[in-house]
Amino acid sequence: MIALNKPLTPDLTKLTAYLAQVNESGWYSNFGPLHEQLTKRLEAYLGVENLLLVSNGTLAIQVACKALNINSAITTPFTFVATTSSLLWQGIDTAFSDIDMHSYNLCPIALDKALAKDSNYDGVVATHVYGNPCNVHDIADVANKYNKKVIYDAAHAFDVKIAGQSVLNYGDASTLSFHATKVFHTVEGGAIIFKCKADFDKAKQLINFGIQADGTLGAAGINAKLNEYQCAVGLTLLDDIESVIKHRTALFDRYTNQLKDVVELPQWHPQASLNGAYMPIYIADAQKQKDVMQALAKNDIQCRRYFTPSLDLAYSKQKSFGCGNSQKVAGGIICLPLHNSMSADDVLTVTNVIKEIL
């Protein structure tokens, strides 16, 4: 069987050495020594500052919104459900603006039109879908024009760069997920990268119940801290992350070479590096899509219709500025297996099945 995804497995000898340190110190959570080590190593590896570890990528979005005072937002309908559900759970007034038909990311032109019609939103929440960076420069121009904050859900974009600059350095904040299914993980976990140190400081209080540095209470907070055992997993996996990303990227390139003339593939940001997080393909014809999925299943190959439905349809009570592109893409998208345990031959097995059908 070729699985859709297989989480990275931490080396048990290294992991146990970290866990022994935790047991010895008795410091299990609340910004302990491993939390500090993982923060510093991630900042150095990713080329960012003001990185705050949190307990998952969903809370990362919620805390970022709280820290930036975002109570209403325009967002993308083509993303994992958590990008939207996290906003709605927090009572954020949420509206959808359409995606670009080629990159599948929030379209700056559609966003401009939406904000021209109704500029009553505090911020924009966009996703770098499948690790493919949004058009960050045009989105920044639109956001500046209407004086809006920007949060990027970068759950898929670990270690992605635009012209050598981390994608996490765009917008007022970017959020990461370190769920076990991601390129890098801490079992469950995540991080927020803030442009401003003041926002980072505020968020650090917010994820610790709102307790201020001097022990007094500030704004009401939540518990979103990452514990020391999970940091130990992160520190262990970080040692090998470069070779993991290299391998995933090679698999992605092989898929692309095999399928570029067979199916539609998302158009990648021309200046972006890859991280091999996902392998999405688009098949507009519903019958052909079904045939491909059935043939893959028959050959013991997992795949997934990811992301569907378009979230403007799932949350139809929310305002939509028209999301036809997203609905089209969500109708024809399939993600193929891509993970570190796959071989180049596995890719050929998958692509041969698809080629035979199409």
Ligand SMILES: Cc1ncc(COP(=O)(O)O)c(C=O)c1O
């Ligand atoms: C785009 C996106 N945003 C947010 C999340 C939520 O992250 P987590 O599962 O760590 O809460 C995910 C998780 O898969 C995701 O894919």
